[in-house]
Amino acid sequence: MKTHRTPSSPAALALLLLATTLSCGPSVRGAEPARASVDARVEELLGQMTLEEKAGQLNQLSVGSLTGPARIVTNGEELVRGGRVGSLFNAVTARETNDYQKMAIDGSRLHVPILFGLDVIHGFRTVFPIPLGLSASWDPDLVERTARWAAIEASSQGIRWTFSPMVDIARDPRWGRIAEGAGEDPYLGAAFARAYVRGYQGARLDDPSSIIACAKHYVGYGAAEGGRDYNTTEISERTLRGVYLPPFHAAVDAGAGTLMSAFNSLDGVPSSANAFTLTQVLKHEWGFRGFVVSDWTSIREIMLHGIANDEATAARKSFLAGVDMDMQSNLYLPFLPDLVRSGLVPMDRLDDAVRRVLRLKVSLGLFERPYVEVPADSNPADLPESRALALRAAEESFVLLENRRVGRAPLLPLSPARGLKLALIGPMADGAEDMLGSWSGQGESRDVVTLRRALAERAKHDGMRLSFARGTDVSGHSSVGFAEAVEAARGAEVVVLALGESGKSSGEASSRSRLDLPGNQQELLEAVTGTGKPVVLVVFSGRPLALPWASEHVPAILMAWFPGLQAGPALVETLFGDSDPSGRLTVSVPRSVGQVPIYYNSLNTGRPRIDPIGLGSTKADPYYVTGYLDETSTPLYPFGHGLSYTAFSYSPVHVSTAEISAASLNAGKDSLTVSAEIRNTGTREGTETAQLYVRIRGTSVARPVKELKGFQRVRLAPGDSRRVEFKLGRDELSFWNINMEDAVEAGSLYVWVAPDCEQGQPAKVEIVQ
Ligand code: NOJ
Secondary structure, three states, X not given: OOOOOOOOOHHHHHHHHHHHHHHOOOOOOOOOOOHHHHHHHHHHHHHHOOHHHHHHHOEXXXXXXXXXXXXXXXXXXXXXXXXXXXXXXXXXXXXXXXXXXXXXXXXXXXXXXXXXXXXXXXXXOOOOOOHHHHHOOOOHHHHHHHHHHHHHHHHOOOOOEEOOOEOOOOOOOOOHHHHHOOOOOHHHHHHHHHHHHHHHHOOOOOOOOOOEOEEEEEOOHHHOHHHOOOOOEOOOHHHHHHHHOHHHHHHHHOOOOEEEEOXXXXXXXXXXXXXXXXXXXXXXXXXXXXXXXXXXXXXXXXHHHOOOOOHHHHHHHHHHHOOOEEEOOOOXXXXXXXXXXXXXXXXXXXXXXXXXXXXXXXXXXXXOOOOOOOOOOOOHHHOHHHHHHHHHHHHHHOEEEEEOEEOOEEOOOOOOOOOOEEEEEOOOOOOHHHHOOOOOOOOOHHHOOOHHHHHHHHHHHHOOEEEEEOOOOOOOOOOOOHHHHHHHHHOOOEXXXXXXXXXXXXXXXXXXXXXXXXXXHHHHHHHHHOOOOOXXXXXXXXXXXXXHHHHHHOOEEEEOOOOOOOHHHHHHHHHOOOOOOOOOOOOOEOOOHHHOOOOOOOEOOOOOOOOOOOOOOOOOOOOOOOOOOOOOOOOOEOOOOOEOOOOEEEOOOEEOOOEEEHHHHHOOOOOEEEEEEEEEOOOOOEEEEEEEEEEEEOOOOOOEOOEEEEEEEEEEOOOOEEEEEEEEOHHHHOEEOOOOOEEOOOEEEEEEEEOOOOXXXXXXXXXXX
8 A cells, every 4th residue: 555654753743733834825826736737637537437437526425424414325335446436524534544545546447546525624633713713813814724733634634625614604693503604794704714725725735734625605505594504595696796705705716626515595596506606606707626515415405495306307407507526415426427328418517527526636646645644643632732723723712792890900800819719600611522612523522621620720820719610501400509609609709600502502403593591501690690799701602692681790701602622721811811812703792582683784774773974863763763672773792892901092094095086996006095003002912903894885786884894913012002004995895786797886985993893983085986
C-alpha cells in the first residue's frame, strides 16, 4: 500500500499545524494545480469510462455511523470494488479510509480514488464553539484559523472534504440549525463564508492538509416556515438574491469546491431539483466549476415533495436541474445509465457532472496520494496549540448582554479576592457533553474542561471558597434540588448561574416552538435571584433565547453559546476579567416567540412606530402603527449588541463627499470613504467592533432600514483612540432593483458607524445620476 507520510508524533504534528496555519494564504482562487494538466488528466479518464463507471463517480454512500435516516445499501463494499462509488462519508479514521481506498484502487478497473467526506463543522477532534458562537467573534481571521486546524486534523485521517460551512441566513431562532450558521446578516455571512473556505481549502488544494469546503444548504433552507426544520420556504427572487444567495456567492468566489443542495422547497420547487438556482444562477451566472452534492436522500425526497412519481423521474429531475452527486438516495447509480441510453438525459450532462467530480479528485492530489499514514494514537486536542486556539475562539465568542452596577461598580468582572465566597449553580455548570454542541464531530466529552472544573481550579489557586449545587436538570421538572441551590446562593457573596439548553437541542431536526429555558430552569433562576445575592447568569444555547425576566432582574448576563473544549477556562478568564468579552450578536434576540421572525435589516412599513432616520407616524397617530398590542416590536437585544468591561465613544461619522454619482459607482470608478474615531473612555483595555450600516431612500424598490456594510475590530488601551475607515463602492451599494438588475441607484444614502444596529447618528450623502 502506498502511503503518504504525515508526522505522527504530537510535536511534529504541532509544528505542521503551526507552519500550515501561518502559511495559510489569503485566497484560494486559482488554487487548483495547473488547470490544463488537470483537465487533460480528467479527459483521459473520462474517455475510458463506461456509463456505469461514470454514474459510480456520482454516487455517494455513508459508512460508519449514520447522520440521517437509515437507508442502508447492503453491498457497499462490492460497489466500491466495482468502481461504482465516487465518494464515501462518515468513515472517520485513517484505518477505515485507507481500507476503503484500497478496495477502490486495487479492486476497480480504472483505480479512481474515493473522496472521503465528513461533517467537520466546528472542529474535528478539537472542538471549537458552535458556528453561531464563532460568528459572534466578528473575527473572520479567527474562524479561518479554526477551519484550518480542523482541516489539518481531519485530513490526517484521510478526510479531504467537509460538509461545511453552513452559510444559510437564519432569521428564526426556532429553527435548530441557526446554531450552525453565522446568523441573520448576508454581509457578515459572506465574510465568514470566505473565511471558512480559505481555512479548509488552504492555499493549495493539493496540499495534503487541505480539505474541500461545501457551502450548504443551497438554498433558502434557513427560511423554513414556522422554524420547522426541512419545511417549505417562500422567498421572492429579490430577497433570494439580496439576502440568501450572497454568502453562497462569496463561498464560490473564494473557490469553494462544492455546494450541497438543500431539503426545502423554494417557491414550490424542491431545492434539490431547482434548475434556476443550481444551473442558471450557480453554474451559469457565477461560473461555478465545482460540483453539487445533494443533501442526504434529498433526491429521493422530491417524490415526497410531489414532483416525481417514481425513482427514475426523481433521478432525472435532480440531475438535469444540476445536482451532480447523489448522497444516499441510491438513485443515480441504478438509473442514470439507462436514462442516458434512452436519451432522457444527455451524455453531455453526465460528462459534465463526472468532470466536476474528477477535477476535484485530481486537484486534491488523490491520485498521487490516495492513502494516509495512520497517525500515532495521540490526541490532537491535547496539543497546547489546539488548546490555545480553542480557548481563544471560546473567549471571542462570548457576548456580554448585561452588566449592571451592584453597589458602585458593574458586577463583572469579578475580583478574585482571597476568601471570596462563590456559588456555582445550575445544570450546565458541569455539562461536558453539552459544551460540544451539535455536530461536534470526533470531539469527546472527556476532552472538555467544564466551568465547574475550571472554576474549582481557579478558586483553589486564588484561595476563594466555592460551593456547587446543580439545582435541577436541563429539562427537569423536579424542584428537589432548589433548596440546596438557594442555600448555596445564600452562603455566597456572588452566584454564577449556568443555565441553558442541552447541547443537542439545536442542530438538525431540533427546532423548538418556545424560546425559553427548558424544564424548570426559569423557576430555579427566580428562586436563586430571589435570595438577593448578585447573580451572573451564563446562558448556554445554540440559538438566542427570549429571557425578558432575566434581562430585567439579573445584573449580569453572559451569552456563552456552546463554547467547545475550553468552555471552562475561557469562561473563568472572562468572569475574572483576564479576558474582555468582545463578542457581538449576529442574531437579534427576541423578547418572545411571537416576535419571530425578527431581524434588524427589515423593510420599513408605511406606518412605522420609529424610524432610524427620524421618519415615523407615532406623533401623528400612535394607534395606526405597525406592531403588537401586547409587546413592543423591538428585540430584547439588537443585532450587533455586546458590552465590554471598558467603554467606547464614537466621534460623528465623516464621509469623504456629500455627493457621488451612481454612474461612476456602477462603473467601479468611484467610491466613498466613511470614517469615525473610536475612543476607549474606560479604565481597561478592550476590543470594540465598529459596525458600518447604510440606508438608501428614493430608490426603485424599498431598501432595509439598515444594512451592515463593513465592520472592524479595534483593540484599544484606556484613553487611546483610533480612526476606523470603510470604503463604500459598487459591491456595498448595489442592490437588485425593479428590473432585477444588481446596480447602484441614485438616492439619499445614510451612513452610520456605531456599536450596534440601533445606535449612532447618520451622515448623509446624495447619490446622483
Ligand atoms: C444532513 C444534513 O442536512 C447535512 O447538513 C449534512 O451535511 C448531511 N446530513 C451529511 O451528514
